[in-house]
Amino acid sequence: MKTAVVTGSARGIGCAICEQLAIDGVDNIVVCDLNAEWCNETVEAIKALGKNAIAVEMNVADSASVEGAVAEIIEKFGKIDICVNNAGITRDGLLMRMSEDDWDSVLDINLKGAYLVTKAVTKHMMRARSGAIVNIASIVGIMGNAGQCNYSASKGGLIAFTKSCAREFAGRNIRVNAVAPGFIQSKMTDVLSDEVKSKMMANIPMNRLGQPSDVAQAVSFLAGDNSGYITGQVLSVNGGMLMP
Ligand SMILES: NC(=O)c1ccc[n+]([C@@H]2O[C@H](COP(=O)([O-])OP(=O)(O)OC[C@H]3O[C@@H](n4cnc5c(N)ncnc54)[C@H](O)[C@@H]3O)[C@@H](O)[C@H]2O)c1
Numbered sequence: 507m508k509t510a511v512v513t514g515s516a517r518g519i520g521c522a523i524c525e526q527l528a529i530d531g532v533d534n535i536v537v538c539d540l541n542a543e544w545c546n547e548t549v550e551a552i553k554a555l556g557k558n559a560i561a562v563e564m565n566v567a568d569s570a571s572v573e574g575a576v577a578e579i580i581e582k583f584g585k586i587d588i589c590v591n592n593a594g595i596t597r598d599g600l601l602m603r604m605s606e607d608d609w610d611s612v613l614d615i616n617l618k619g620a621y622l623v624t625k626a627v628t629k630h631m632m633r634a635r636s637g638a639i640v641n642i643a644s645i646v647g648i649m650g651n652a653g654q655c656n657y658s659a660s661k662g663g664l665i666a667f668t669k670s671c672a673r674e675f676a677g678r679n680i681r682v683n684a685v686a687p688g689f690i691q692s693k694m695t696d697v698l699s700d701e702v703k704s705k706m707m708a709n710i711p712m713n714r715l716g717q718p719s720d721v722a723q724a725v726s727f728l729a730g731d732n733s734g735y736i737t738g739q740v741l742s743v744n745g746g747m748l749m750p
Contacts, residue, residue, distance in 0.1 A: 688744025
């Protein structure tokens with residue numbers, strides 16, 4: 507019986523990741539988000555696939571909330587096999603106009619959040635001498651993006667964090683990898699103007715935005731047994747937009 511925890515999974519890419527993990531055989535999926543009620547749709551979608559799902563309230567930027575949530579999950583399922591650090595936000599703006607609050611909120615959720623959750627779950631994975639962690643980074647964490655210095659710094663930091671954790675935990679049979687999505691159709695990208703979207707499209711060789719399921723399939727691969735000898739890697743899911 508495998509148990510997976512996915513942060514920020516009430517909607518969007520996180521919801522698709524939960525569904526894909528269920529399709530690929532994970533038995534228990536823990537849907538974590540700021541508000542447990544927001545998770546109902548994801549929970550129902552997983553149950554419809556015949557797998558077990560529960561909603562757990564977790565603010566990834568708050569250590570007490572993370573520790574409480576992980577304790578609740580361990581009490582219920584006894585172990586955590588897979589953890590996906592997916593929760594993330596944007597607060598875009600040019601550096602000259604970016605408030606300290608916009609910088610701090612993005613770094614707190616996107617980067618410190620992954621640190622807090624990873625610290626809490628690896629305590630249990632180390633005991634089990636087994637685990638897989640997948641961090642959701644971004645193409646802009648590799649190439650940068652004007653107007654997103656906070657977001658790109660958080661995702662670039664997350665990639666470096668992934669590699670350091672992979673080195674620290676490899677001896678305990680815990681693999682740590684990242685997925686770097688390009689532009690994915692979601693609430694995060696729906697707000698972009700048509701002009702920005704068509705400029706983006708001109709740079710995507712596959713000529714379409716990615717779907718949440720494109721990201722979810724890559725995550726499920728890195729979380730599963732078919733990637734048993736892969737750690738510290740960044741898998742780009744971007745339609746060819748960047749070939750590092
Ligand atoms: N959409 C894209 O094009 C794209 C591209 C690259 C990377 N990503 C990354 O993929 C991940 C998911 O993005 P999405 O497009 O599905 O976004 P989304 O805004 O649709 O979903 C993000 C979820 O995270 C939750 N969340 C926010 N703050 C949280 C906190 N402090 N604690 C717990 N949960 C919190 C939100 O409630 C929401 O349910 C993010 O890390 C994002 O940076 C998205």
